[in-house]
Amino acid sequence: MNTTEAKFIxxxxxxxxxxxxxxxxxxxxxxxxxxxxxxxxxxxEQAFDATVAGKLRSVQPPAGLREAILAGARMSRPVPFWxxxxxxxLAASVAIIVGLMAAWPVMRPxxxxxxxxxxxxxxxxxxxxxxxxxxxxxxxxxxxxxSGTRLAAGVPFDFDLLKASGCRSLRIGGREVLExxxxxxxxxxxxxxxxxxxxxxxxPMFRERDAQASVTWTDARYVYTLVTHEGVEALQNVL
Amino acid sequence: xxxxxxxxxxxxxxxxxRFALSLARNSADACDLTQQTFxxxxxxxxxxxxxxxxxxxxxxxxxxxFLRGRxxxxxxxxxxxxxxxxxxxxxxxxDLALNMDAQLVVEALQEVDExxxxxxxxxxxxxxxxQEIADLLEVPIGTVMSRLSRGKAQLRAALTHKETASKVIPxxxxxRKTS
Numbered sequence: 565m566n567t568t569e570a571k572f573i574x575x576x577x578x579x580x581x582x583x584x585x586x587x588x589x590x591x592x593x594x595x596x597x598x599x600x601x602x603x604x605x606x607x608x609e610q611a612f613d614a615t616v617a618g619k620l621r622s623v624q625p626p627a628g629l630r631e632a633i634l635a636g637a638r639m640s641r642p643v644p645f646w647x648x649x650x651x652x653x654l655a656a657s658v659a660i661i662v663g664l665m666a667a668w669p670v671m672r673p674x675x676x677x678x679x680x681x682x683x684x685x686x687x688x689x690x691x692x693x694x695x696x697x698x699x700x701x702x703x704x705x706x707x708x709x710x711s712g713t714r715l716a717a718g719v720p721f722d723f724d725l726l727k728a729s730g731c732r733s734l735r736i737g738g739r740e741v742l743e744x745x746x747x748x749x750x751x752x753x754x755x756x757x758x759x760x761x762x763x764x765x766x767x768p769m770f771r772e773r774d775a776q777a778s779v780t781w782t783d784a785r786y787v788y789t790l791v792t793h794e795g796v797e798a799l800q801n802v803l
Numbered sequence: 804x805x806x807x808x809x810x811x812x813x814x815x816x817x818x819x820x821r822f823a824l825s826l827a828r829n830s831a832d833a834c835d836l837t838q839q840t841f842x843x844x845x846x847x848x849x850x851x852x853x854x855x856x857x858x859x860x861x862x863x864x865x866x867x868x869f870l871r872g873r874x875x876x877x878x879x880x881x882x883x884x885x886x887x888x889x890x891x892x893x894x895x896x897x898d899l900a901l902n903m904d905a906q907l908v909v910e911a912l913q914e915v916d917e918x919x920x921x922x923x924x925x926x927x928x929x930x931x932x933x934q935e936i937a938d939l940l941e942v943p944i945g946t947v948m949s950r951l952s953r954g955k956a957q958l959r960a961a962l963t964h965k966e967t968a969s970k971v972i973p974x975x976x977x978x979r980k981t982s
Contacts, residue, residue, distance in 0.1 A: 629811060
């Protein structure tokens with residue numbers, strides 16, 4: 565290895581000495597140890613390199629760069645597919661639809677008591693009703709068949725308990741309505757719904773149609789419609 | 804953002820920025836390059852399985868981002884057309900750089916042709932083994948050393964020029980009296 569070759573290699577020797585173990589440098593370094601002029605050249609070269617390296621390392625990144633990198637990466641990091649806006653929007657849409665479907669019975673605008681009265685009067689006239697003909701049982705039957713019982717104040721039985729006890733349930737305008745039939749001097753068909761499901765001012769409202777008479781009224785919790793074929797007077801006697 | 808990424812930024816953002824500064828030639832572009840490099844890491848870095856290669860990965864990514872960011876059709880320097888650094892460059896006293904402000908040294912480095920500046924900067928940052936510098940540049944180690952030699956020659960010339968310029972004192976123009 566001549567001096568030019570040795571210089572070519574040694575100029576690439578890094579000031580921190582990390583390259584000394586590399587065989588490519590070892591031979592050139594050995595030559596520098598034997599050649600004073602080469603050693604002097606190497607010392608100058610290394611001092612220069614150390615100075616430039618030190619200057620370069622003293623350059624500090626601008627204030628805020630670190631925070632900008634972290635913030636930028638945080639904003640830009642890949643979003644899992646399930647957190648992508650399109651997927652989130654789709655999931656939200658599905659959730660809304662499912663929620664609406666679940667809440668529809670509650671959110672649906674209440675029907676009017678007129679609707680309830682007309683529907684149950686049609687029901688009483690229908691063959692389906694005659695096939696079912698549910699009869700009050702137990703305490704409810706005792707209460708309803710007692711000629712002294714007035715129903716204007718409502719029926720003191722819980723809607724869900726009545727349903728559980730076997731009262732016939734039907735849906736009118738999407739709302740659940742219970743039906744109980746009983747007889748006094750005439751046959752009566754009592755329909756009962758939750759008050760929030762049908763709008764009405766609470767005053768008894770009589771209606772006659774096709775030889776049927778009905779009265780609709782409310783108490784604090786429920787809406788009632790009582791139907792009979794015996795006319796309004798029979799209803800007034802029960803109410 | 805997880806702690807691992809924060810630790811990675813803390814460990815490498817300064818040398819990455821210095822490398823970017825030598826390439827971009829101004830601080831704003833260097834910051835952009837640095838951020839872009841860590842952005843690429845944040846999105847693709849998890850694919851790197853060898854944790855000891857993080858530094859090399861960052862420098863390589865930065866260099867590629869720099870090259871990608873340049874306009875297509877930009878001048879591509881043919882190495883054989885570049886001026887030779889000479890086989891035995893003139894010795895430059897250490898004081899030449901020692902007495903200079905770091906900013907001036909960086910500016911001098913930025914005047915070195917890009918083909919030489921990249922290995923030269925990596926050489927001074929002392930962060931990568933030669934083989935990894937060679938891999939980064941996709942050239943043999945011998946070529947890295949050759950470019951280093953030429954880069955140093957250009958750096959010396961730039962430093963000398965800057966030192967000379969700094970010694971020039973503007974001639975004070977005499978004030979004319981106007982009547």
